[in-house]
Ligand SMILES: Cc1cc2nc3c(=O)[nH]c(=O)nc-3n(C[C@H](O)[C@H](O)[C@H](O)COP(=O)(O)OP(=O)(O)OC[C@H]3O[C@@H](n4cnc5c(N)ncnc54)[C@H](O)[C@@H]3O)c2cc1C
Ligand SMILES: Cc1ncc(C[n+]2csc(CCOP(=O)(O)OP(=O)(O)O)c2C)c(N)n1
Ligand code: SF4
C-alpha cells in the first residue's frame with residue numbers, strides 16, 4: 021500500500037544519513053539512461069526520435085537522424101547486432117521489444133533524395149593529412165567525420181571496394197551490394213583519396229609519408245583454425261570460415277559438397293551454413309561445443325538458419341577429421357555434458373558415450389577470429405601488450421605513438437559494425453583535437469535539450485497513446501526461391517504500412533516525466549492514474565528499503581529511481597521507478613498543478629568539430 | 638486527452654488471493670478535474686476491495702448526483718451499480734438490499750447529496766441500520782454545479798470569489814452518531830494510510846457504516862481561505878492511525894508511542910487503533926460526541942474510527958426477512974401451497 025503520511029509529525033525527518041539523494045536531472049546521463057535503446061546503442065542513435073519520424077512518414081528525416089549517428093542506416097537496418105532491442109523498455113512490459121533495427125531499414129527503403137543533405141568536402145582543405153588503413157566501417161566513419169572539416173584523407177584497403185568485412189564477409193543475401201555501394205559512396209564522395217587494391221605492408225613506410233595522423237581500421241582478419249588429427253591430410257576439403265566467405269563474396273568459390281559440416285556457434289557459422297545451402301549443400305549441419313542458449317550467434321540468426329533446414333547439434337566437441345584415401349569423409353565428435361562448478365565456471369565433461377560420426381564432403385571452421393598486425397613494425401613506438409594487441413586508450417583510441425589511432429575490430433578485437441562506427445566517431449574526435457593541438461582527453465560534452473511537449477490542457481506534441489500490438493514479423497522471400505540464388509535478399513523488409521504499425525509500438529522513452537516538487541499539492545492523482553504503478557510519495561529511506569516499499573517493488577536494479585524532495589505539505593519525497601514507465605503522460609494529464617510535465621530529451625553525441633557549434637535540435 | 642488507460646501493467650503487479658490485480662478493480666478513466674480528492678477516494682476504495690479481498694461481482698455501487706456520485710463509474714468496473722436521483726441513493730439502496738441481501742453495498746454520496754437534498758433519506762437509512770458502507774466525499778461545496786457553499790461548509794470559510802459562508806456547518810459524523818449509526822468514521826482523501834483500513838473495516842461491519850471523508854475540490858474549493866483545501870486539512874488534521882487485520886492474517890505493524898486498542902469484528906477480523914494518548918471510548922456514543930465537539934472547538938479535524946456499536950441488529954435482522962436474495966427464490970418457496978396459506982389465514986382470523 022502507498023505509504024501515506026497524514027500530516028507533518030513533529031520530529032519526523034526525511035534526511036537520514038543514507039537516504040537517497042534527490043536526483044540531479046540536469047546531469048545528461050540521468051535521462052539518457054531512461055532512453056533504454058539509445059543508451060544501449062554504442063553510437064547512441066536517437067532511436068525514438070527517428071521512430072516518431074517514421075510514424076510521421078518523414079522517412080528522409082528519419083534516415084538523416086540515423087545517418088548523423090550511425091553512418092550506415094541501410095546497412096545496419098539489415099545487419100546490426102541491435103544491442104538496443106534487448107534493452108528496449110517494451111520488452112519489459114510485454115513479450116517483445118520494438119523492431120528498432122528493421123525500422124531503420126524502413127527509413128532507408130522509403131527515403132527520398134538525400135544527396136543534397138549530405139555534408140560536402142570543403143573547397144579549401146586545412147592542410148592536414150590523415151591516412152586511414154582499412155576501409156571498413158571504422159575507417160569510413162573517421163573519413164566521414166574528418167573530411168568535411170577540411171582534412172585530406174588517404175584511404176587504403178586491400179580490397180577493390182570500400183566496406184571491409186561488410187563487403188567481404190556478410191553474405192549478399194543479407195546485405196545487397198547496392199546498399200553497400202550507396203552508403204559507402206556518400207562517404208567516398210567527400211573527396212576521399214582512394215588507394216584500393218593496396219595492401220599496406222609496412223607501418224614504417226606509412227609514417228614516412230609524413231601524415232599528420234594515421235588511423236588503423238584493419239579489423240580482425242584472421243580466422244581461427246582447428247588443429248585436430250586429419251587436418252593436413254584432409255585439407256583440400258577443410259576451409260576457414262571467414263576466408264571461405266570472402267572467397268564466395270569475391271566469386272572465387274561457387275560450389276560446395278552435398279554434405280557440409282559447419283563448426284562453431286557464432287554469427288560467422290550461421291552465415292557459413294546458410295551460404296553453403298545456396299552453393300549446393302543439401303545436408304548442412306552446424307555442430308557446436310556449447311549449449312544452444314550459450315551460442316554466440318544472435319537468436320534471430322539461429323532462427324533463420326534453422327528455417328533453412330539446417331539442424332544445430334549442441335554439446336558436441338570435435339575430435340577428428342576422418343579421411344579415407346586422402347579425402348575427407350566426415351568428422352567424429354565427443355558428446356559432452358555441461359557442468360558448472362560452485363564458482364559458476366563452466367566445463368564440458370564427456371558423457372563417455374562412443375564418439376558421434378557425421379559424414380561430410382566439406383567442413384567449414386567458424387570458431388573464432390583474431391587480430392594480426394604483422395605489418396606494424398615493433399620498433400616504431402606503437403606498444404603491443406597482451407595477446408599481441410596494441411595498447412590503446414579506451415576513450416581516445418590513441419596508441420602509444422601519439423599520432424597513431426586505432427578503432428573498430430583492430431582496437432579491441434572483433435565486435436560488430438555499430439561498435440566500429442561508435443569507435444570511429446571517437447577516434448575522429450581525438451584526431452581532430454590532436455591536430456588542433458588540444459588535449460585528446462578533453463572530450464566534448466553531449467548536446468542535450470529538454471523541451472516541454474505540452475500543447476494544450478491535455479494535448480501533447482507526441483503521440484502518447486500506448487498501442488497493444490505485438491511485434492510485427494518481417495516478411496521473407498519463399499525458401500525455395502531464396503535457396504536457389506545466393507544473391508536473392510532473404511528479408512523483404514517491412515512495407516510502409518507494417519512499418520507505421522511497428523513504429524507505433526515505440527513508447528517514446530525520450531519524452532521524460534519531469535517533476536517539480538514546489539508545484540505539487542500531494543493530491544495523489546498521478547499515483548492513482550499511473551498504469552504501471554511507477555509513482556510513489558513516501559518517506560525517504562536507504563535505497564534497498566525504499567525499493568522494497570514502493571507500490572510495486574523496484575527489483576530491476578539496472579533502472580534508476582527518480583527521487584525529488586521539496587514537497588511542502590508532508591515533506592515526504594516523490595519516488596518514481598523508471599523501470600516500466602510507459603511515458604504515456606497520464607500523470608502529467610492528471611496533475612492539477614502541472615507538477616509533472618512531459619519533456620522531450622534529445623541527446624546527441626558530439627562529433628568531431630561540432631563541439632563549439634551548439635546543437636540546433 | 639487520453640480516454641483509455643494503457644493496458645500494460647507492472648510485471649510485478651501484486652495479485653490478490655482471488656487472482657485479481659489492482660487494475661481488475663479499476664473503472665473507466667475519470668472525467669473529474671485533475672487532482673480532485675474524489676479520485677483519491679476511488680483509488681482508496683479500489684485498494685480496500687483489492688486487499689480485503691472481495692470479488693468484483695459481489696459488490697453494488699450506489700450513488701446520487703454530484704461529482705462524488707459520478708465516481709462509481711471510475712472504480713470497480715466489473716461490479717454492479719446504480720446511479721440514482723439527487724439525494725435518493727439511500728432509498729434505492731434500501732430497496733436493493735431488501736431484494737438482494739447477499740451483495741456488498743457501497744454508497745457514494747456528496748455533502749450536497751447527503752446534507753442538503755438527501756438529508757431526510759440519509760437519516761432513515763441510518764435509523765434502519767441498513768447494511769451498507771455509506772461514504773460522503775465531503776468537499777464543502779456543490780462541485781458539480783460550480784462550487785456553491787454546501788451545508789457542511791464551515792462558517793467563515795471563503796468561497797472562490799472570497800465571500801465568507803455565514804452559516805454553521807452540519808457535522809455529519811456527529812449527526813450520524815446521534816441518529817444511531819453503528820459505525821462512524823472520518824478521514825481525508827489525502828491520507829490513504831488511514832482511509833484504506835477504515836474502508837476495509839466499514840465493509841466488514843454488519844450494519845450501517847458511515848464514512849465522512851474530507852475531499853478537496855481542486856477547482857472550486859482548494860484556495861486560501863477555504864477550510865476544505867489540501868493544505869488547510871493537512872494542517873488541522875488530528876489523525877488516529879489504524880490497521881485493519883483480516884481474520885486470517887497475523888498482526889505485523891507496530892506503533893511505538895501511545896496506546897493500542899483492538900476492536901474485534903463479527904467475522905473475526907480486528908481493527909487496531911493507535912491512539913496518541915488514551916482519549917475516549919469509541920464504543921460509547923456520548924464519549925465520541927464529546928471528543929468530536931472538543932476537537933471542532935479547537936479547529937482541529939478529528940479523524941479515524943470515531944464510534945462503533947458491534948451488537949446492533951441490521952435491517953434484515955430487525956425485519957426478519959428471508960435469508961436468500963429474492964432472485965434465488967423458486968416457485969416452491971414463493972407459492973408454498975394451500976396448507977401454508979390456510980395456516981396464514983387462520984392466523985389472521
Ligand atoms: C561472417 C561475418 C558476419 C558478420 N556479420 C555481421 C553482422 O551481421 N552485423 C554486424 O554488425 N557485424 C557483423 N560482423 C562483424 C563486422 O563485419 C565487423 O565487426 C566490422 O566490419 C568491423 O569493422 P572494421 O572497420 O573494424 O574492420 P573491417 O570491416 O574488418 O575492415 C577492415 C578492412 O581492412 C582491410 N585490411 C586489413 N589489413 C589491411 C592491410 N594491411 N592493408 C590494407 N587493407 C587492410 C580488410 O581487408 C578490410 O577491408 C560479421 C563478421 C563476420 C566475419
Ligand atoms: C433534484 C435535483 N436538484 C438539483 C440538482 C442540481 N445539482 C446537481 S449536483 C448538485 C450538488 C452536488 O453537490 P455534492 O453532493 O456535494 O457533490 P459534489 O459535486 O460536490 O461532489 C446539485 C444541487 C439536481 N441534479 N437534481
Ligand atoms: S520503446 Fe522505443 S524508445 Fe523505448 S526503448 Fe523501445 S525503441 Fe527505445
Ligand code: SF4
Pocket residue numbers: 533549550551552553554555600601602603604605606607608
Ligand atoms: S508517464 Fe506517468 S502515468 Fe505514464 S507510466 Fe510513466 S509515470 Fe506512469
Ligand code: SF4
Pocket residue numbers: 539540541542543544545546547607610611612613614615616672
Ligand atoms: S498529480 Fe500533481 S499535484 Fe497531485 S500528487 Fe501528483 S504531482 Fe502532486
Ligand SMILES: [Mg+2]
Pocket residue numbers: 703747748749774775776777778779780787
Ligand atoms: Mg460536495
